[in-house]
Amino acid sequence: EVQLVESGGGLVQPGGSLRLSCAASGFTFSSYWMSWVRQAPGKGLEWVANIKQDGSEKYYVDSVKGRFTISRDNAKNSLYLQMNSLRAEDTAVYYCARDFWAVSTRPDAFDIWGQGTMVTVSS
């Protein structure tokens, strides 16, 4: 079964750090662009970052540039999001999502989503 399972969420104080993980199974992880998408409570979806199959290209939404880092370990079939200097507005459910097409030169639709992990930034 194709599956993505996020972990690492929790309560953190403003200015703190957190590292999210996403474990992939059931498909050739190294063939796909991967993304992080977040959803603040009661709000819409917001794309956070994406990473190419080999990690050579990474893109971020402006609001997290310089604070968040996306990475992947294809040997471990895992995606990561290192979040530093966290702010209250980063509070959200964070989803990892797989790109629709394998071996694509640019990202496209998101066809597989994890169940999400909640990140709460509060003192």
Added chain:
Amino acid sequence: QSVLTQPPSVSGAPGQRVTISCTGSSSNIGAGYDVHWYQQLPGTAPKLLIYGNSNRPSGVPDRFSGSKSGTSASLAITGLQAEDEADYYCQSYDSSLSALFGGGTKLTVL
């Protein structure tokens, strides 16, 4: 405020047809980037409904259809059913390979 604009809400009676619009600009949809649509039921992760403007993934009923023209796209749902009540999001890209989501549309089945 989202770069892609969707109506906050739409509604329709069972069996009716509803459409949800997604308006972008020459920097995203109008630049040729495909539009994709997602359905999010309460408390669940989003589900891909339409990819590449008008294609349905396996398992998505043909009651759902998508189209794109110029700087806009639309999702149409025919034969509305109670189970279609959900939030719907459009998604595209810009030239920096940053993904863009619409603000979402809440569909109410009357």
